[in-house]
Amino acid sequence: MSQNAFTQGGGRFPVTRWSVVEAARSQNPAERARALETLFGAYWKPVYKYVRLRWNRPPEDAQDLTQGFFMELLERGLLARFDPQKSRLRTYLRLCVDSFAANTEKAARRQKRGGNAAHVPLDFADAEAELRSTSMNPAAIPSPESLEEFFEKEWIRSLFALAVEDLRKLCVEREREKTFHLFEAYDLDGSDDVSYEQLSSDYGIPVTDVTNALAWARREFRRIALERLQEICASEEEFQREARAVFGWGVK
Amino acid sequence: MKFLSDKSIERLRASADAPDLEGRRYRLLERVARGGMGVVYAAEDAKLERRVALKVLDLPGKNGELAKRLIREARVLARLEHPGIVPVHDVGTLADGRVFYTMKFVEGQRLDKHLAAVDSLPDRLRLFLRICEGVAFAHARGVLHRDLKPANIMVGPFGEVLVMDWGLAKILRDGAGQAAADEDAEATVMESAAREAASGNTTQISEATGHGTVMGTPGYMSPEQARGDVEHLDARSDLYSLGAILRSMFVAPMKYRMPRPLEAICAKATAETPALRYESVTQLAQDVSRYLDGLPVTAHRENMFERSGRLYRRYQTAILLIAAYLVMRVLILLFLKR
Numbered sequence: 001m002s003q004n005a006f007t008q009g010g011g012r013f014p015v016t017r018w019s020v021v022e023a024a025r026s027q028n029p030a031e032r033a034r035a036l037e038t039l040f041g042a043y044w045k046p047v048y049k050y051v052r053l054r055w056n057r058p059p060e061d062a063q064d065l066t067q068g069f070f071m072e073l074l075e076r077g078l079l080a081r082f083d084p085q086k087s088r089l090r091t092y093l094r095l096c097v098d099s100f101a102a103n104t105e106k107a108a109r110r111q112k113r114g115g116n117a118a119h120v121p122l123d124f125a126d127a128e129a130e131l132r133s134t135s136m137n138p139a140a141i142p143s144p145e146s147l148e149e150f151f152e153k154e155w156i157r158s159l160f161a162l163a164v165e166d167l168r169k170l171c172v173e174r175e176r177e178k179t180f181h182l183f184e185a186y187d188l189d190g191s192d193d194v195s196y197e198q199l200s201s202d203y204g205i206p207v208t209d210v211t212n213a214l215a216w217a218r219r220e221f222r223r224i225a226l227e228r229l230q231e232i233c234a235s236e237e238e239f240q241r242e243a244r245a246v247f248g249w250g251v252k
Numbered sequence: 253m254k255f256l257s258d259k260s261i262e263r264l265r266a267s268a269d270a271p272d273l274e275g276r277r278y279r280l281l282e283r284v285a286r287g288g289m290g291v292v293y294a295a296e297d298a299k300l301e302r303r304v305a306l307k308v309l310d311l312p313g314k315n316g317e318l319a320k321r322l323i324r325e326a327r328v329l330a331r332l333e334h335p336g337i338v339p340v341h342d343v344g345t346l347a348d349g350r351v352f353y354t355m356k357f358v359e360g361q362r363l364d365k366h367l368a369a370v371d372s373l374p375d376r377l378r379l380f381l382r383i384c385e386g387v388a389f390a391h392a393r394g395v396l397h398r399d400l401k402p403a404n405i406m407v408g409p410f411g412e413v414l415v416m417d418w419g420l421a422k423i424l425r426d427g428a429g430q431a432a433a434d435e436d437a438e439a440t441v442m443e444s445a446a447r448e449a450a451s452g453n454t455t456q457i458s459e460a461t462g463h464g465t466v467m468g469t470p471g472y473m474s475p476e477q478a479r480g481d482v483e484h485l486d487a488r489s490d491l492y493s494l495g496a497i498l499r500s501m502f503v504a505p506m507k508y509r510m511p512r513p514l515e516a517i518c519a520k521a522t523a524e525t526p527a528l529r530y531e532s533v534t535q536l537a538q539d540v541s542r543y544l545d546g547l548p549v550t551a552h553r554e555n556m557f558e559r560s561g562r563l564y565r566r567y568q569t570a571i572l573l574i575a576a577y578l579v580m581r582v583l584i585l586l587f588l589k590r
């Protein structure tokens with residue numbers, strides 16, 4: 001498993017196929033590895049941050065636990081036990097993390113085994129910096145509900161970050177770097193004061209070009225994010241439910 | 253990989269949610285409502301310079317089933333040209349792949365909200381009759397609504413009554429072509445995603461049963477519809493919903509109790525067995541009209557006192573005039589005898 005594949009979500013799956021969970025159960029090792037890479041890409045940061053907060057572990061322990069958890073997921077075939085009829089994959093993984101972290105005996109075994117297993121190099125420093133920049137801190141987490149909410153929020157952040165990265169790559173590939181810069185300036189970094197007129201003046205292009213570029217980027221972002229989501233859902237029903245959570249499509 | 257702040261995520265959500273109107277004649281104005289499967293926006297039709305309602309689906313659903321359903325809903329509406337049914341203007345797919353349709357922008361209130369300002373019983377009943385007109389028209393065209401409830405009835409500023417949200421409509425027979433009827437077989441399967449979003453007074457879609465899929469709103473849905481007996485649904489299922497709506501019109505803030513003939517009308521319309529209900533919406537409306545006109549209703553056999561009371565109410569003016577005349581005569585006679 002390459003670092004890039006691990007951190008960036010690995011090779012993409014054809015969107016027509018369900019799902020990463022099924023692929024993880026495959027007899028084909030290459031397909032299984034790619035499925036796990038996709039899953040890890042979307043989940044390692046939420047898992048790490050969750051372990052830091054929920055289990056109040058120092059960064060080094062949380063790093064070991066995160067790596068150990070994914071090793072466990074792989075070695076013990078935990079995904080094979082996941083039943084999409086009973087819960088969401090996201091909830092299942094979070095409960096697995098809880099169980100893994102709580103079981104100190106298993107954790108001890110993981111430490112021992114970890115001496116021989118090749119650790120996948122993850123950018124924990126990056127995750128730690130992100131954790132510091134979030135508004136939540138361990139002392140401010142009173143209930144399991146808010147931890148669940150935190151995990152969901154971090155999972156959405158991770159998914160969107162992957163989609164933004166995919167969009168950046170797509171823009172480079174299509175030689176539309178300026179489009180990505182506009183998207184970044186308006187939708188990612190922009191304050192409420194940023195206007196199309198200002199971007200038009202900053203980039204020396206007509207306002208209609210700004211409008212069109214942003215419309216294209218948003219359309220592609222939406223498509224990519226939904227494809228990414230589809231990859232890590234176990235069924236159409238789960239995808240529909242998770243899409244509502246990710247995009248905030250609940251009844252208002 | 254770039255770290256996304258909470259604010260960036262909110263902006264991305266908003267960007268991804270906004271419909272991509274590139275190449276379309278509409279300009280987004282504001283979001284009006286969000287349902288289980290999509291959003292309704294107020295938009296401006298740039299060509300005709302008028303406000304329209306733009307309904308956009310979030311996701312196409314498994315094998316595009318939800319998208320097919322929305323297109324079908326637009327087609328059903330398009331063939332139901334009636335002042336009591338919201339007219340559809342356009343249907344299509346946006347640049348971002350989402351299916352949409354536009355319809356008349358109804359500036360009014362939902363029936364349940366509107367009733368707070370309607371205190372008079374005859375006015376409420378006249379509103380009900382307007383609802384019946386739209387539904388009876390749809391039935392005459394072979395279309396069942398299947399989700400009639402106060403939240404799906406709009407009352408406009410000039411008293412116009414519009415039956416909305418034909419997303420669960422079922423085509424019983426198709427006079428204009430077979431296509432829509434063919435689509436209906438698929439349309440009876442709904443995504444369970446919408447189930448999660450739906451609750452309380454919202455449309456509920458529950459597990460498929462042996463016969464079909466349960467769709468509708470508890471409290472307004474007929475027993476046969478609640479059982480998922482899709483194949484045997486007919487106009488009497490909507491009739492049940494209308495009976496439930498009529499009953500709901502007498503819940504607070506109505507000042508007086510529901511009169512017994514109207515209670516009987518509601519009971520007949522919402523009978524457990526379809527065979528015991530009115531045969532058509534027209535019959536139900538006729539019974540309500542009879543009550544309004546002070547005539548006996550078919551759903552209720554009145555006793556002597558009720559009959560006298562009804563006749564008194566119906567001929568109140570004449571009776572009072574005659575009574576006044578007689579009193580005057582008696583007074584004059586008494587005066588002359590003195």
